[in-house]
Amino acid sequence: SFSRGGGRSTCSFPMMQTQALAAFLVLAIGSASAFAPVLAPSGVLSKAKSPISPAAGTNVLAAARLPLRAGRSMSASAASSLQMKDTTKIAVGLVGTGVVGGELFKQFDATKAKLLKDDGVELVVAAVATVRDGKPWMLCDAKGLDVKAYEAAVKDDSKGEDSDLKKMAEFCKGAAPNAAMLDCTAAEAVSDMYLTWLEMGVHVCTPNKKVGSGDLKRYKACKAAMEKTGAQWGYETTVGAGLPIIGTLKTDLLATGDVPKKIEGIFSGTLSYIFNTYKPGMAFSEVIEDAKNKGFTEPDPRDDLSGTDVQRKVVIVARECGLDVEMKDVPVDSLVPAALRDWTPPEGAKVADAFINEMKAFDAEKEKQIKAAMDKDMCLRYVGVVDLEAKKASVTLAEYPNTHPFAGTQWADNIVAFNTERYVPQPLVVQGPGAGAAVTAAGVYADVIRIAKSC
Amino acid sequence: SFSRGGGRSTCSFPMMQTQALAAFLVLAIGSASAFAPVLAPSGVLSKAKSPISPAAGTNVLAAARLPLRAGRSMSASAASSLQMKDTTKIAVGLVGTGVVGGELFKQFDATKAKLLKDDGVELVVAAVATVRDGKPWMLCDAKGLDVKAYEAAVKDDSKGEDSDLKKMAEFCKGAAPNAAMLDCTAAEAVSDMYLTWLEMGVHVCTPNKKVGSGDLKRYKACKAAMEKTGAQWGYETTVGAGLPIIGTLKTDLLATGDVPKKIEGIFSGTLSYIFNTYKPGMAFSEVIEDAKNKGFTEPDPRDDLSGTDVQRKVVIVARECGLDVEMKDVPVDSLVPAALRDWTPPEGAKVADAFINEMKAFDAEKEKQIKAAMDKDMCLRYVGVVDLEAKKASVTLAEYPNTHPFAGTQWADNIVAFNTERYVPQPLVVQGPGAGAAVTAAGVYADVIRIAKSC
Structure with missing residues (x-):
């Protein structure tokens, strides 16, 4: 289902999702959005070459056969002795690059080298979705994106493709043994994807309260999917932003x-x-x-x-x-x-x-x-x-x-x-x-770290 | 080095440790001990049959060849599809059964079935060390101990053996793919074991502040050992007991x-x-x-x-x-x-x-x-x-x-x-x-859970 090398992305974007996703940047994440204006990226939507290299494609196939959480143990099993500290690779898909998503992206750039060194977590931003020229758009790169590369691509008509939140999650899953989708929007259409993602074994981290407080049946279906696939859902920031509330309640x-x-x-x-x-x-x-x-x-x-x-x-x-x-x-x-x-x-x-x-x-x-x-x-x-x-x-x-x-x-x-x-x-x-872009983004980041460390 | 079946434990307890360990139950864990009198178990010290079964012995050998953290992935690799939630088994050795250790043991008994069901963590109390009749004593059982079995054994001259904190950690390591030593004492002699344990790849959880605040060289050696073996050291309760302080600072x-x-x-x-x-x-x-x-x-x-x-x-x-x-x-x-x-x-x-x-x-x-x-x-x-x-x-x-x-x-x-x-x-x-037996014990327990989930 992935295009490779010089191939083109051909997936069609369901109309219902398109309309809802066009509201991506109406990012009313709790009171967070009240503290700063929303930044919309500029640029024009276009079809684009998929950035997946043949090597990354191989990775997709190899990873697909592995049970969840086996990514780290693979390297551990390969070690010849007990004296080793292994690394966990996690590919994240960032949905929404507004107040919180934009700040989170910057925090990743500023700290991911240190995170690998100190905590053994290799974090790769494999995909970013936003709204470009009024249309949902995404940019995927298994080698990983930084803010600079993303911002250049937003302005470049030949880069990226129509956004597809399932395909985006599949891409992240192919890019590393562990994958997480980070919903930094307040969009209902993104909330509607959690169940799909969790059923795929893709983790979800978000400050979006819609699923946590929405329809109980959908909430329970998400919890059941987590139980089944072992995928985790980090929602520490849905209550008190960066304050340790959900984790304290749940674990401590x-x-x-x-x-x-x-x-x-x-x-x-x-x-x-x-x-x-x-x-x-x-x-x-x-x-x-x-x-x-x-x-x-x-x-x-x-x-x-x-x-x-x-x-x-x-x-x-x-x-x-x-x-x-x-x-x-x-x-x-x-x-x-x-x-x-x-x-x-x-x-x-x-x-x-x-x-x-x-x-x-x-x-x-x-x-x-x-x-x-x-x-x-x-x-x-x-x-x-x-x-x-x-x-x-x-x-x-x-x-x-x-x-x-x-x-x-x-x-x-x-x-x-x-x-x-x-x-x-x-x-x-x-x-x-209990609000603000920096602490909310950091709270989502901490969720990602906790999940990566448990993979 | 383990006695099996009808064999007897023959290890000798170093004199220096014996003396220091005799002070096990002077459990001045921060202000915690100020809130309740210390309970000393009764009973008489004696040599005893080792409780390790031949099957558990096999487990010891098998596990010794595995790299750290591979315990969970082993079962994960054996699964035929991605649709599974795996279980992490962790064997803990409880050192000190005073105010905090005693409470922790009770909390394990009360909640371990729920922990397995809800969080996929199988917690086994594989060994308990205390002072019996003035002498350091330990009881090991790879099948797992509960408070009742432990209390009966303390009173039974034929049960348990002289305490040996290295042997105890080795025993725990043999009992499950992941092992943790829980130091619920304030004894310097127990603090002195952290480096050995961490170098063995055995996790350490403790409210004992001696290593965290003691000699910087020993502290750094422990951190280096963690880096090398991937073993973790949980010391959330050394500051503010059950309040989320260290974890908030470190991760969030x-x-x-x-x-x-x-x-x-x-x-x-x-x-x-x-x-x-x-x-x-x-x-x-x-x-x-x-x-x-x-x-x-x-x-x-x-x-x-x-x-x-x-x-x-x-x-x-x-x-x-x-x-x-x-x-x-x-x-x-x-x-x-x-x-x-x-x-x-x-x-x-x-x-x-x-x-x-x-x-x-x-x-x-x-x-x-x-x-x-x-x-x-x-x-x-x-x-x-x-x-x-x-x-x-x-x-x-x-x-x-x-x-x-x-x-x-x-x-x-x-x-x-x-x-x-x-x-x-x-x-x-x-x-x-920031003190008290219940919240301090629960804080140590939360450290164990976090570590088990990251194994």
Whole structure:
């Protein structure tokens, strides 16, 4: 199924996917995208020579006959003595080169030599997919791509080919004994590929929350595929970006037999900033404006204030603990007044500015709420709660005593408290920036490293 | 070198090791041992039939010829298709069955069936070493031991044999394709074995800080042995017990190319409790007494107040960041007044009580210090600091603003703040109970799981 040497890629791109993929660069990865503009590569789409060399083709065939994870052991078996440290080669396919994907690509370039030397992981960026001139496009090279080669190719009509996410995964699988697809988009069409990839034995790493919090049947199918093929799915960055939350829960707590009782946290950097700033005497609408001016909000602030992003994270954490929940099972205190949920801005007006203007009518109501809390030495915090004892999850605007760790958050901190059987009388708490391109990309990278080391 | 069938163990135990190992159960693992009394097993030492079956003996020979990490791949290669999830078998040797070791053994029993099912890790406790009737003793069984079988054997004169930590590691290595020695003691003689074990290709997991913070040459020899054989050394619990600190630093930050600028934290549960409690108007000596009554202090409170335990943790963190430091390079603000450093209690007096009595003379001086801080809206915190920009590490009693995360610690919380290039403007912070048998044992267990998954 691969073109070789001077051959041309002939695969057809299904129409449904094409349309959805055209939205690749609308990269609303959590609040991450709120922190920097999305960078779209320039260039014109064209058919191109496949970069797979005959030698790489041989590799494809050889690797296809190997069971998963055997890549490293092959070289180990070839060693004549016990005194050796082996190397794991992993080929990654980077889907999306926007805020997070672009940063991740740079981090790879800056560190892959050190990673090979220090950790024995040979990381090869075998394929990159993006949108070029409005169309999904990909560039494959089994020898490996760096940012410079990629950027030159984007501008070169003779390079690359129409994007095909299954073919891309197959290519990565052929390029090394271990392969991982890195979804740095928020696109539903990419989410829809996880099951296919995992069934192929290709690992998946992503900050995209759509599969983790989406349809339970699809989620379970992915978990079943992992069980069957041994492929892994790294989604540490779907909750708290680069903060160690999922790994702590999964390995340090659950795998060793600890029993979580309640996991609660401030999971939105935007809402963290808003409530860390908001004090009696301020207008709530002005605080939203301040957050907007600092680049913390989505283009439509309702996307933050609705709580849906927090709800997604709560679903992911709840499922990790074994609760079979769907989004609809998690009640959410929306901060968007009912009257403004279906509101549309006047023609020509910027949605953020117009919305903030409408919010002024609700300032008095919010002022009452924050004053009531402050009068009791409490503060307002927007939290997601997974209550394992009640087997319930929720997203609420709640009052916390000023001595509570949640009261001490600053700037746009995320914070998660794990209340478990073993962590007594104090919970295990992880706190820090839960969004931003650098830490999110690094979190995806750490997932890739953990997976490579376990191959 | 192994006795089989009805044979008898004939190995002689070196005298130097015997003496040091007799102190096995003086398990001062950080502050952990301060939280519960040490449980010594009863029973009488005797020579015993070796529990190794002929079948296990064959396994010993077969495994010895395999390169490290090939255990899993062997079964993987035998599979006929890609559609499989393989199992990793790891044999562990538990050294020390006191507070942490005993708890770890129980956690294994409670969870190993689930671990095999969920994570594909088959964990076998192939050997346990302890002190029986004042002498180092070990029990080996390639089929695997549980707490019940071990406890029965301790009481049975015909079971087990003189302990030999090299032989024990060899036994574990023969019992499964992957082996790990778990040092749950604070004994120097056990620390001295790490290099031997790692050179044998046997992994090491431990909360014992002696090697991590001890002689730099020995530390580097261990790292070089790991490089050579691929054996891993898990020491997550040497800093902050079950809190994810070393792993976060090593994989999430350093491996992905982040650059730490300053890592600082409250690394002692005992000193955390003391300064979380101490307020102007209180006598410092009374706060120490309170900590002693709650079981937070070592038998001699000077072991906590000297700061040596914090100094060890700072050395471990600094080395992880690439600083070649020894204990002597880290200046420490000791809380033990100079006059009491070489003081010995009057005959017949309990050291803790007598020391607390002597400390009364210094209450006025400490009162002045805490009042000066409070007058500036600051609090006193006993912190370890690794300053990567200045390439210096230190342990100090410092003032922090009441709005600082360190001011918000409660009870005996540990807290570590990672100030790095990527985590801006806020640091990544991990906080929670940094001592205690359950979380420390679980932390060692998580190290074992991570290593097994990477085999």
